[in-house]
Structures are given as structure tokens and as C-alpha cells.
Amino acid sequence: MSGSSTGRSPVRVIHNPTSGGGAWDGEALLRAALKDRKVEWIRTEHLGEARGAARDLREGLLVVAGGDGTVNEVVHGLGLAGFPERVTLALLPAGTGNDLARTLAVPINPEEAVDLMRAGRTRVLDAARVRSVDVGERFFVNVAVGGVGEKVSEAADDASFKGRWGELAYSRAFFEVARSFNAPDVRLVVDGEERRVRALNVAVGNCRYAGGGWPAAPRANPEDGLLDLVVVEETGLPGLIELGWKALAGADYLRGEGIFFARGRSIRVETVPPGGFGFNADGEIVGRGPVEFSVLPRALKVIVGPGYAPEPPEMALGRPGFARGLVGVGRRRP
Known part of the structure; x- marks a missing residue:
């Protein structure tokens, strides 16, 4: 199933500023893209913060600007919450490996990744x-x-x-x-x-x-x-x-x-x-x-790139x- 899901729902951004050695430069682009939305911005400083920030979210767009380790924490937090079906995950790859982004065809370029987030094409993945x-x-x-x-x-x-x-x-x-x-x-x-x-x-x-x-x-x-x-x-x-x-x-x-x-x-x-x-x-x-x-099966709704193919x-x-x-x-x- 695919479609647009970002809508006007609340947005929570989890940003790990140390991912990828702190080289990610997409913050200004992201803030500009979300200027008309209700946004809660969480900048993580310690291990486990991303997990907690994801665990207590029940609906809305959850944007993760970080590497695979940060994304892993977020997914674990969502899992502890039972993978709320009204939460949509958006990746802004900011790490060194960005392995999940490769499968989901999410671009590394911050401007392209933010544009993809705004387009809101979603799929429901297994976990x-x-x-x-x-x-x-x-x-x-x-x-x-x-x-x-x-x-x-x-x-x-x-x-x-x-x-x-x-x-x-x-x-x-x-x-x-x-x-x-x-x-x-x-x-x-x-x-x-x-x-x-x-x-x-x-x-x-x-x-x-x-x-x-x-x-x-x-x-x-x-x-x-x-x-x-x-x-x-x-x-x-x-x-x-x-x-x-x-x-x-x-x-x-x-x-x-x-x-x-x-x-x-x-x-x-x-x-x-x-x-x-x-x-x-x-x-x-x-x-x-x-x-x-x-x-x-069918646990996690995520935003994917146009090049994503399940098979x-x-x-x-x-x-x-x-x-x-x-x-x-x-x-x-x-």
C-alpha cells in the first residue's frame, strides 16, 4: 500500500547532531519545510533518548535525522509502544552507513531527502x-x-x-x-x-x-x-x-x-x-x-523514495x- 500520509498531523523531529561526525547540514532546510507545521524538535545528547522520544508518540510524523544507530533506537521505541499505526516514520540520513535508507531509496542529499519527506509516499513494512x-x-x-x-x-x-x-x-x-x-x-x-x-x-x-x-x-x-x-x-x-x-x-x-x-x-x-x-x-x-x-507483519509505516521496490x-x-x-x-x- 502506498500513498501520501504527512497531511497536517503533528511532527516530532529526533535529531542526533553527532551522527556522521556532525556533518549533516540539512537542519535549515528541514525547519523551512516544516515552518507551517506544529513541530516538536528533540536534539539527542545521550544513548536511549531517541528510544524514549519515539516510545511516547502515538500519532503524527516522526522525522529522524541521524544514522542507523539512531534509527534503530527509534524503531525499538516504537516497538515498545506496539508500533502505533497512526505514526509515520521519515528518514533524513545523517550517518556514515545509512543502510536502511539504501533499501528504502531515501537519498543522502539533505535537500532531496526533505523533498521526499514532504511528498509523503508511504509503505507499510514488516518489523x-x-x-x-x-x-x-x-x-x-x-x-x-x-x-x-x-x-x-x-x-x-x-x-x-x-x-x-x-x-x-x-x-x-x-x-x-x-x-x-x-x-x-x-x-x-x-x-x-x-x-x-x-x-x-x-x-x-x-x-x-x-x-x-x-x-x-x-x-x-x-x-x-x-x-x-x-x-x-x-x-x-x-x-x-x-x-x-x-x-x-x-x-x-x-x-x-x-x-x-x-x-x-x-x-x-x-x-x-x-x-x-x-x-x-x-x-x-x-x-x-x-x-x-x-x-x-505490516508493523511500521515509513516514507520511501520513488526508487523503492519491496522485491x-x-x-x-x-x-x-x-x-x-x-x-x-x-x-x-x-
Whole structure:
């Protein structure tokens, strides 16, 4: 479903001035665009403020000027409030990675992003809930990564590392960490079906990108009522290099050697023995040890760009053959 939803409803702006190193210069444009609206402007200073500001909103336009970490906080806050159906989320990308904006085709340019907000073309996306013993319950809308991905997020979020490698930071960090990572045995349960793998990396995606443009779940459709599971199995350095080149070139690396792909409404990930690695969603630890993910269909109304397509365009021809549940791609293990 799409349409215009900004109307004359109240507006709450959550602005993280430190996102992207404080380089975002869209504030004047945004204030001018909202000059005739009733606006509450919240400038965050501490971790958790964005979550609280989103949690107590029940209706209106919620504008987030920040990076993926800020957006993640906001989505979690909306989830704690039950994802109020009268709230519409608008992104003004101001971070380094801006991964959710990539899936939603929201431009990085502040003027274009503000124009998109005013146009108000909306879609209703699924969201994801993750539960674990140590962290409890959290909500997200993008991608959660575990194993190498958890360690890579820590390395790639380092300011000096990002400055040196830019958009290649995640890919570079992936190879650095993966070479010495001890892949644990992992038990996967997708919609009741079980599988064992030795996993370097596990991604559970509602949307497609993580770590500044890495296609962690490249076939994910945020409106299909399913979560995508992408597992990079234990493989040698040549296999990792091949995977990396395919991913960065936009090729369908899910068909390559050492990749396991599945789709389902519920996904449980458990290392054997437990506690082998944790999961990170946009810089936030969402669980360690046994972690259970579930999809929340049609939970979140968001403003999207004209180039947004629920079905990834390059996957549109091949995807209908994939059924719900366990669908392996590449090397299969008994």
C-alpha cells in the first residue's frame, strides 16, 4: 500500500547532531519545510533518548535525522509502544552507513531527502522482534548480524577505520576478522525445521544492507511477512575473497559455495555450546547465546523514495521459486 500520509498531523523531529561526525547540514532546510507545521524538535545528547522520544508518540510524523544507530533506537521505541499505526516514520540520513535508507531509496542529499519527506509516499513494512535471555526483547527493522558480523561492526564503527576505508570499511573489516575467527557449530531452527552448520557469519534480515552498504540479506523483501537468513559457512580465504567480490559487484552471491540461505517467520540461532557469539543490529547488541527472531507483519509505516521496490529488482525473476522455510543455496550439509 502506498500513498501520501504527512497531511497536517503533528511532527516530532529526533535529531542526533553527532551522527556522521556532525556533518549533516540539512537542519535549515528541514525547519523551512516544516515552518507551517506544529513541530516538536528533540536534539539527542545521550544513548536511549531517541528510544524514549519515539516510545511516547502515538500519532503524527516522526522525522529522524541521524544514522542507523539512531534509527534503530527509534524503531525499538516504537516497538515498545506496539508500533502505533497512526505514526509515520521519515528518514533524513545523517550517518556514515545509512543502510536502511539504501533499501528504502531515501537519498543522502539533505535537500532531496526533505523533498521526499514532504511528498509523503508511504509503505507499510514488516518489523522484527528478537528475544534472548541476556538482553531480553528488542525490535528492529533492518538487519541483525552475528558471528564475524558482530566483531566486524565493532571494528568498522571505529572512527579512524571508517575514515581510512570509507564505504569499504565493513568489507575490509570482514576479511581482517574472518581470517582468525573460530567458526562455531550453529543450530538453526527456521519455522520448526532444524539444520546444523559451522558458521562464520549469520545475518537475519528484514531489509538488505548492513555495515555501510554490505548486502547482508540481498534478497530481503520488507513487506513479505518473512525474515531472510543468510549464513556464511566456514570456508578458506579464497572462498571469502570470491564471496566479497561478488557481493561488492552486486552479483547474487547467495548462489555461491559456502552460503546457506533460508526464509521464515521465526528463526532461532544457537551456538553449540551456547554463547559462541552475539547479534548486533545497527551497532546495538540485541542478543547473545540462543537468540529467537520473529517477524511482525505490516508493523511500521515509513516514507520511501520513488526508487523503492519491496522485491529487489535484480532478484525479481529468480525469487518466486523460493518457498517459505528452509531453502539452501550453495553447499548443502546433511
